Amino acid sequence: MKNIYSFAMATAAMVQITYAQVDSNVPTIQNMLSSKKPVDTKILKRMAKYDSGKTDVRTNNLIKTKFFQAQQYYDASSYDKALKKIDEIEVLTGSTLMIESQDLKVKCLIGAERFEEANVELYLLQGLGLTDEQLQQAAINASLIENKIEEKKDREAAAAKEAEIQRQDEIAWKKVVEANTVLGYN
Numbered sequence: 001m002k003n004i005y006s007f008a009m010a011t012a013a014m015v016q017i018t019y020a021q022v023d024s025n026v027p028t029i030q031n032m033l034s035s036k037k038p039v040d041t042k043i044l045k046r047m048a049k050y051d052s053g054k055t056d057v058r059t060n061n062l063i064k065t066k067f068f069q070a071q072q073y074y075d076a077s078s079y080d081k082a083l084k085k086i087d088e089i090e091v092l093t094g095s096t097l098m099i100e101s102q103d104l105k106v107k108c109l110i111g112a113e114r115f116e117e118a119n120v121e122l123y124l125l126q127g128l129g130l131t132d133e134q135l136q137q138a139a140i141n142a143s144l145i146e147n148k149i150e151e152k153k154d155r156e157a158a159a160a161k162e163a164e165i166q167r168q169d170e171i172a173w174k175k176v177v178e179a180n181t182v183l184g185y186n
Contacts, residue, residue: 063092067101074104079112099128106141115148 070085086105089098102125109118122145126138 059092063089063098066092067098067104070101070104070108074108074111077111079108082108083112097124097128099125099130099134102128103134103137106138110141110144110148113148115145115152119145119149 066085066089070082070089073079073082073085083105086101086108089101090096102121106118106122106125109115109121118141122138122141130138
């Protein structure tokens with residue numbers, strides 16, 4: 001654990017996140033290290049909460065404008081357009097997270113039925129300093145995502161079973177045709 005914490009702090013220094021943020025993300029860092037994949041510092045950087053005090057007024061206003069646009073697109077069920085605006089916000093914030101835009105991103109991904117992506121983004125959202133109300137909404141979203149992922153797995157399993165039945169039927173039909181052809185009943 002000490003090695004993971006040391007690694008996390010060294011990486012945190014590179015991406016400018018705080019000790020508290022590293023502490024709250026040690027399980028994610030452990031998963032990243034145990035997966036034997038190269039550690040993507042972009043993920044760690046996205047765990048840092050956006051601080052609007054570090055940007056100029058114009059940038060803050062651009063961020064707010066893009067957020068309002070994203071909210072309007074979400075309200076109109078234009079999820080892909082809303083996600084593009086959220087991506088633009090993330091560029092302006094240096095890929096660090098804003099609670100409000102991250103929450104909207106999760107909702108857009110749910111609306112677009114991209115549940116696996118929504119689950120990842122919800123995980124990132126849960127690493128931020130959420131209020132009780134925001135945590136309740138995150139819990140609702142988590143349940144919805146879990147249910148939809150489970151439904152998708154069930155549909156895929158049913159489709160795979162149907163495909164296997166169809167394959168078995170085709171094999172059986174070929175055997176019948178071959179048997180009839182051999183006997184001259186063609």
